[in-house]
Amino acid sequence: MIESVNLTKFYPPPIKSLFDLKSLRDFLGKPREKIPALIDLNFKVREGEIFGLLGPNGAGKTTFCKIANALVIPTRGNLYINGYDSVKEHDKIKGKIFTIFGGERNLFGLFQWRVSVEKNLKFIAELWGIPKGEAEKRINYALELLNLRDKRDEWYQKLSAGMRQKVYLALPFIIQPEVLILDEPTVYLDVFTRREVWNAILELSRDFGTTIILTTHNLKEAETLCDRVLIFNKKKIAEGKPKELIEKFQALKARRRLLVKVRGKVKTDDFEGIAEKVNIYNQNSLTYLELYIQEEHIREVLRILANYNVVDLQNEAASLEDVFTQLIKC
């Protein structure tokens, strides 16, 4: 359904000024270094999947989303959506794809400030050619799902930033695109609103069969929502189901975090050469011990802990965040 084939984007280097002589000479003279954003990126997204694009700042996530919307032209390679080139054949897909740029609210002045939420949504539904009655049904559904029903008659201007973001996120329920691109959709949201949005995204995938590409810096979000993820930094680094990537990572490296509650004092020296890092906090008669260890040292640590009066021990398993930080560091 979506296929990225050797997708590559180099942005032109910045031009300081063409009015001072030195900059003009530089511009005409030496070859200037282009800015790489994507390099030979290959992957496929299946129909109905939630696919995560994960990368550090500057990895190329937004560039990818812009190519999907024909806002940026790739230097080479192609991005196919439903078999059509996203840039050269954009006309064929433009009614089928919708993008939310979460980090850049109201990017295209989509919403009218001094107009109610409902009127704004109705206007956009009309733009997308959705019949009136159907639009009303979809708007009711979206406002209910996103817990915005009491904001229906409120001016868009009067909403908090998080509420505006939710109004933005109501649009996929109204437009019902085949492909939805969510570029950091929960970036400014509090934990409760974020969960509401997660549910909405899952519902889009489950009940509407929408194919979703999601970019996020919240790796818990990626782990919760995505069927598969691509970890990249301009170039591909890894691809797979979050669970599989975590299992692979655990088998390969497995840096564990043990949280131990001990009655009495603990000697840090006991863990020297075994733990990568030891943190100790004392509170009343209890010691809270945080140990970062390699999988292979678990037995040894347990042997040492047997000498203490251990009240509680928690073994924190690896997460997608561990995989991500490890892979990006390499």
Ligand SMILES: Nc1ncnc2c1ncn2[C@@H]1O[C@H](COP(=O)(O)OP(=O)(O)OP(=O)(O)O)[C@@H](O)[C@H]1O
């Ligand atoms: N219009 C532009 N002109 C020049 N360089 C650009 C332009 N847009 C992006 N870049 C560069 O391309 C690279 C990728 O940027 P992009 O915004 O796609 O990354 P990102 O993964 O979305 O980052 P973030 O997580 O910080 O939003 C960066 O080095 C960035 O500076």
